Amino acid sequence: MAEVIYDHVTKRFDSVVAVNDLTLEVKDGEFLVLVGPSGCGKTTALRCLAGLEEVTSGDILIGDRVVTHIPPKDRDIAMVFQNYALYPHMTVYDNMAFGLKLRKVPKQEIDRRVKEAAEILGIQELLNRKPRQLSGGQRQRVALGRAIVREPQVFLMDEPLSNLDAKLRVQTRGELIKLQRRLGVTTIYVTHDQVEAMTMGHRIAVMNQGVLQQLDTPENLYDRPANLFVATFIGSPAMNIFPVKVVSGDGAYRLIAGEVTLEVPPSHRSRLADYVGREVLLGIRPEDLEVAVSNEAQRGDTVRLPVELIEPLGAETLVHLRGPAGTLIAQGEPRIRLNPGDVVTVRVRTEHLHTFDPQTEAAIF
Amino acid sequence: MTTTPVRTIAPGMPLPLRQRIRLWIESEPVLAYLFMSPGWLILLLFMSYPFFLGIWISLTDRTVGLPTGEFVGLRNYRDLLRDGVFRLTVLNTFIYGFVTVPFKLLLGLLLALLLNQAFRLRNVLRAALLLPWIVPTALSSLAWLMLYDPVLSPFSWLLKDWGVVEGSIAFLGSRVNAIVSLCVANIWRGTPFFAVAILAGLQAVPHELHEAAAIEGANAIQRFFAVTLPVIRGIVVITTLFSIIWTFADFQLVYVLTKGGPANSTHIFGTFAWQEGIGGAGKLGMGAAVSLYMFPILAALSAILLRYVRSQET
Numbered sequence A: 001m002a003e004v005i006y007d008h009v010t011k012r013f014d015s016v017v018a019v020n021d022l023t024l025e026v027k028d029g030e031f032l033v034l035v036g037p038s039g040c041g042k043t044t045a046l047r048c049l050a051g052l053e054e055v056t057s058g059d060i061l062i063g064d065r066v067v068t069h070i071p072p073k074d075r076d077i078a079m080v081f082q083n084y085a086l087y088p089h090m091t092v093y094d095n096m097a098f099g100l101k102l103r104k105v106p107k108q109e110i111d112r113r114v115k116e117a118a119e120i121l122g123i124q125e126l127l128n129r130k131p132r133q134l135s136g137g138q139r140q141r142v143a144l145g146r147a148i149v150r151e152p153q154v155f156l157m158d159e160p161l162s163n164l165d166a167k168l169r170v171q172t173r174g175e176l177i178k179l180q181r182r183l184g185v186t187t188i189y190v191t192h193d194q195v196e197a198m199t200m201g202h203r204i205a206v207m208n209q210g211v212l213q214q215l216d217t218p219e220n221l222y223d224r225p226a227n228l229f230v231a232t233f234i235g236s237p238a239m240n241i242f243p244v245k246v247v248s249g250d251g252a253y254r255l256i257a258g259e260v261t262l263e264v265p266p267s268h269r270s271r272l273a274d275y276v277g278r279e280v281l282l283g284i285r286p287e288d289l290e291v292a293v294s295n296e297a298q299r300g301d302t303v304r305l306p307v308e309l310i311e312p313l314g315a316e317t318l319v320h321l322r323g324p325a326g327t328l329i330a331q332g333e334p335r336i337r338l339n340p341g342d343v344v345t346v347r348v349r350t351e352h353l354h355t356f357d358p359q360t361e362a363a364i365f
Numbered sequence B: 001m002t003t004t005p006v007r008t009i010a011p012g013m014p015l016p017l018r019q020r021i022r023l024w025i026e027s028e029p030v031l032a033y034l035f036m037s038p039g040w041l042i043l044l045l046f047m048s049y050p051f052f053l054g055i056w057i058s059l060t061d062r063t064v065g066l067p068t069g070e071f072v073g074l075r076n077y078r079d080l081l082r083d084g085v086f087r088l089t090v091l092n093t094f095i096y097g098f099v100t101v102p103f104k105l106l107l108g109l110l111l112a113l114l115l116n117q118a119f120r121l122r123n124v125l126r127a128a129l130l131l132p133w134i135v136p137t138a139l140s141s142l143a144w145l146m147l148y149d150p151v152l153s154p155f156s157w158l159l160k161d162w163g164v165v166e167g168s169i170a171f172l173g174s175r176v177n178a179i180v181s182l183c184v185a186n187i188w189r190g191t192p193f194f195a196v197a198i199l200a201g202l203q204a205v206p207h208e209l210h211e212a213a214a215i216e217g218a219n220a221i222q223r224f225f226a227v228t229l230p231v232i233r234g235i236v237v238i239t240t241l242f243s244i245i246w247t248f249a250d251f252q253l254v255y256v257l258t259k260g261g262p263a264n265s266t267h268i269f270g271t272f273a274w275q276e277g278i279g280g281a282g283k284l285g286m287g288a289a290v291s292l293y294m295f296p297i298l299a300a301l302s303a304i305l306l307r308y309v310r311s312q313e314t
Ligand SMILES: Nc1ncnc2c1ncn2[C@@H]1O[C@H](COP(=O)(O)OP(=O)(O)O)[C@@H](O)[C@H]1O
Pocket: A013, A016, A017, A018, A036, A037, A038, A039, A040, A041, A042, A043, A044, A045
């Protein structure tokens, strides 16, 4: 087991900078998720670590060893590919044993490790089958098994669940977490799915256009996004964003957009001091907009908005409201009774507001 | 508009004739044969008819210029077995077929592996590779004839220049020389077919398999045997069988380069059949018999090929 360090790693393909000055430390035994939209450089970052791509500049360390120019086989890593990359003509057993045979591990030891991994993954009955005789979920397990038997320093996984159907994906997600906690092997897991990232990672590295945006725990990413990109990428439905004007008076700061006026909680005031009289971007998560079917008068934390659309999802209802600049989505009670056109009172949990600098898009609070 | 009146038909009651014919035609086995019939007809006309005519001629002493011949039974076949030139022809054909194919396979495989790498001018090279195969053999054989010229051969010139040989080499002058020269030309012509077929197979090898194997510790040679070969095995087998069949049935290359000479020592089935049947003696019956001796060999090879293809389908 080992820690992994990316030290100012850049990977360029001709004109495309796939990974841009990535500096990242993965702790020993940690489950780190690399997440970001498609094409943001996650796979490339992982392949650089595996040695499948030569970095353009920077260094990569596994344990205390600089592996930047070491071939893949000597990096002591195992990789699970998105399409599993099982050898089609080999049985499940041989697929798992292949790497060990190449490394001249004694036969009994190979047998022991393969059987043990098969038991952990519940695929003992499949050992004599060929990959084409397996379902997608079973193949995925074999691919995992092949990684486990190697007992490597680091597991690398590139969207290993994305070829499974939704239900199996959720189930396997849970099993994978348990497995990683049990084996305690440092794992770097690539996904474009923020739900996967939030549920699986000890920490999450959010990337966009080759640049690391934020590296943090799931809770912090959600509650304290470093910038507009992270704020809107993490969370579903996405955070509502609209421009507001910062106004001060009567010893209070207010955020104003059209009819909407919100009072900034005292704890956040100091951060806004430089922005008085200017526009900032306000972010409110849907669950921080509480829809109440009442006719209370407007206060510092309530706004009255017309309903555009209702989306009952069962456990919750998404209420689309006509905000000051486009639609605002609020997460309402499961069986809320509303109709398009109703004007409702919405209480904003102002202690959970986010604001962003309109130029740099960095978080103000 | 006429509508068939709806009638309930008691069991055992005969259907009207037209309806019975229609039912019969529309039953699946019958329909299948109906659909196949145009193909069968073409096969019958253009392949079976000449084939059976060939068998018939081989049983006569028919010659060029005469409309018919006498039925002579298996005399042509018997005479051929006693003919030293024919026996040499059989040997030559086997040498020609079985010696060239391993070389073509190996060279083709190497070329394919090379052309599957990423490098500049790859596409140009890929196109150039096909040249020997696209150029009509009759034409490329003429080029080889010049290369093998006893006086003007550039090979001789080069070797002389390097001091390897004293005088010019008689490439086609003795049986051994001629057969080696024929094989070399045949390998040159046949290698691109292997290369192209195998290259297509190589492109079907998923990239991740190589990467997975590389991470697990396999070097290039181990990856070739563990990942590449199993994927292209089917293509290699089929290409090899095809090539053997084609080489057995070759005619042009040998005809242009040696005409079976010197002294009838380099004939293969095709050229000997032509010489017996049309060229020298004009003994059509004999020529047909030569060709038909090839039939069981090609039939066996084709059977192996078809069986293999079918076994891959399931
Ligand atoms: N082999 C390559 N050659 C050229 N460009 C590449 C190559 N691999 C990736 N890229 C580019 O690098 C960027 C990042 O790709 P990738 O790492 O695959 O993104 P992700 O895995 O996050 O979807 C993309 O713009 C992609 O087009």
